[in-house]
Amino acid sequence: MLYRPGSTFFHRSDPRAKLFTILVVLALALSTTRLDVLLALTAIVIVALAIGAGLTPRSYWKALVVILPLIALLTLLQSLVQGGPAAFSLGSVGFSRHGILLGLALGTRLMAMGICFYGFSVTTSPSDISLALNRLGVPYKFSYLTSFAFRFLPLMQDEARTLLTAMSVRGSDEGTSPNPFRRGKAIVRMLFPMLMGSLKRSGDISLSMELRGYGLKGPRTCLRSLHFHGRDVALVLTMVLVVVAAVLVQWQVPNPLAVR
Amino acid sequence: MSTAPAITTRGLTLRYSGAERRALEDISFDVFTGEILGILGATGAGKSTLLQVLAGVIPHHEHDAAFRGDVNILGRDIDDYGSLTAIAAEVGLVLQDPEVQLVNTVVREELAWGMENRGVPIPEMQQRLDRAAELFDITPLLDRFTHALSGGEKQRVVVAAVYCLSPRIILLDEPTSELDPAGTESVMKAVRTLADEGVTVVIVDHKIEELALYADRLMVLDSGNVRAVGTPREILTRGDSPYRPQVVDVALELDMMDLWPGTKLPLGVDEAVAIWTGAPAPEEVQQ
Numbered sequence: 001m002l003y004r005p006g007s008t009f010f011h012r013s014d015p016r017a018k019l020f021t022i023l024v025v026l027a028l029a030l031s032t033t034r035l036d037v038l039l040a041l042t043a044i045v046i047v048a049l050a051i052g053a054g055l056t057p058r059s060y061w062k063a064l065v066v067i068l069p070l071i072a073l074l075t076l077l078q079s080l081v082q083g084g085p086a087a088f089s090l091g092s093v094g095f096s097r098h099g100i101l102l103g104l105a106l107g108t109r110l111m112a113m114g115i116c117f118y119g120f121s122v123t124t125s126p127s128d129i130s131l132a133l134n135r136l137g138v139p140y141k142f143s144y145l146t147s148f149a150f151r152f153l154p155l156m157q158d159e160a161r162t163l164l165t166a167m168s169v170r171g172s173d174e175g176t177s178p179n180p181f182r183r184g185k186a187i188v189r190m191l192f193p194m195l196m197g198s199l200k201r202s203g204d205i206s207l208s209m210e211l212r213g214y215g216l217k218g219p220r221t222c223l224r225s226l227h228f229h230g231r232d233v234a235l236v237l238t239m240v241l242v243v244v245a246a247v248l249v250q251w252q253v254p255n256p257l258a259v260r
Numbered sequence: 261m262s263t264a265p266a267i268t269t270r271g272l273t274l275r276y277s278g279a280e281r282r283a284l285e286d287i288s289f290d291v292f293t294g295e296i297l298g299i300l301g302a303t304g305a306g307k308s309t310l311l312q313v314l315a316g317v318i319p320h321h322e323h324d325a326a327f328r329g330d331v332n333i334l335g336r337d338i339d340d341y342g343s344l345t346a347i348a349a350e351v352g353l354v355l356q357d358p359e360v361q362l363v364n365t366v367v368r369e370e371l372a373w374g375m376e377n378r379g380v381p382i383p384e385m386q387q388r389l390d391r392a393a394e395l396f397d398i399t400p401l402l403d404r405f406t407h408a409l410s411g412g413e414k415q416r417v418v419v420a421a422v423y424c425l426s427p428r429i430i431l432l433d434e435p436t437s438e439l440d441p442a443g444t445e446s447v448m449k450a451v452r453t454l455a456d457e458g459v460t461v462v463i464v465d466h467k468i469e470e471l472a473l474y475a476d477r478l479m480v481l482d483s484g485n486v487r488a489v490g491t492p493r494e495i496l497t498r499g500d501s502p503y504r505p506q507v508v509d510v511a512l513e514l515d516m517m518d519l520w521p522g523t524k525l526p527l528g529v530d531e532a533v534a535i536w537t538g539a540p541a542p543e544e545v546q547q
Contacts, residue, residue, distance in 0.1 A: 154407040204360035213377030223372040
């Protein structure tokens with residue numbers, strides 16, 4: 001589970017305002033392929049998280065490193081399939097400048113969305129997400145599932161760790177091997193026992209939930225409540241300004257990286 | 261403890277589909293309101309199955325078993341309740357594995373969740389939550405993540421979560437299996453308090469020394485049959501009891517020995533039981 005309790009601006013913000021924020025970032029990132037706009041959006045997300053949540057790139061660079069090969073692959077593919085003047089050639093193969101820029105833009109889009117989701121997950125407790133969704137009209141049975149999933153992820157991690165330990169004490173080094181293919185084999189070996197364990201556990205979980213009234217018809221009460229404060233209004237207004245600025249830049253400012 | 265039975269079973273017999281032998285065989289017993297009944301027995305004796313019948317899990321959730329006989333909960337035949345949730349409103353069941361019963365990320369939410377599902381008003385919910393946290397000594401854990409608790413802390417939280425629903429009967433399936441002696445004592449003392457408040461408690465446990473100390477009566481199950489029901493002293497001193505501790509064994513043997521006339525036995529049976537269970541010796545009680 002990524003969530004870390006804290007008292008930063010984003011920790012104290014209403015989860016509905018934060019949901020609105022990530023939806024805006026998502027919409028902006030998906031609505032443009034301009035590299036300059038996407039780089040500016042990524043920079044805004046990074047700076048906002050650093051100031052509003054105390055999250056510097058140091059805390060999430062490991063996750064970013066994972067998507068770098070994906071960005072490289074996207075850029076390579078786009079440079080090969082897109083037309084236009086070549087940025088450079090290797091033998092008879094030309095690498096389109098437009099394709100390279102498009103690939104980098106798609107990669108930056110992934111980064112902006114990934115960092116934003118990371119910030120949201122670190123600063124918002126799963127139960128707050130569930131409550132916010134419920135308040136926004138999602139039926140409780142479905143909104144509860146988000147917090148339920150977060151509850152059982154650590155359990156699955158523990159189980160995987162136990163299985164890896166059990167394998168290594170019986171002489172297998174697949175789980176700790178630096179070779180990704182051998183590690184992959186360890187994961188395949190773990191799948192079946194983990195699946196069986198989950199199936200066995202699911203019956204008991206559903207029983208204990210039913211015994212405590214999950215799914216009962218009739219009104220539910222809720223111990224916690226959400227309050228939309230001034231800071232949440234400020235966050236929403238800031239995001240509206242970001243949208244307006246992005247639309248203006250997109251339409252009014254010529255793309256300096258555009259292929260002429 | 262009242263003399264009105266909260267639970268009554270007569271001729272309760274159960275067989276799992278495809279099983280060679282019956283899991284429960286002609287079980288008849290009463291549990292009185294505000295009483296703590298401890299159930300002892302080897303693995304496979306039918307202890308957990310019996311709790312599942314009393315909680316309505318069989319047949320409402322587990323469909324591969326059917327029982328014959330009468331089961332009466334709080335004056336009503338269990339069939340009249342109609343559904344598992346209707347029975348659960350009166351009977352709280354704590355399962356063996358705490359991990360499958362913690363379905364929220366934070367302890368406070370875990371305690372509140374069942375009450376929220378039942379629509380308990382917020383002030384009453386807060387009151388019950390505070391009381392449960394105090395009773396089960398989990399106030400410092402209220403804002404902790406459930407997955408980060410120790411095994412013993414998890415067990416105390418799940419018992420407290422069931423207590424929050426204010427059931428009139430609580431069934432506990434090995435509630436202290438992951439607890440250290442201090443944790444066990446804390447849970448058993450809380451259970452004693454509940455019983456003193458009129459809640460009927462049935463506990464399945466292997467820690468006989470704790471059950472003997474806190475339970476009003478013990479019932480021994482063996483291969484689905486009731487071997488004995490009685491006070492802890494009656495069960496511990498029975499000639500054929502597999503639960504008779506060595507110290508009582510020795511005392512009983514000395515009791516039966518034809519010692520030199522006028523010789524005082526070094527240890528009486530009552531003293532031996534008292535030493536073993538940690539209860540005050542009979543002469544201390546008299547003083």
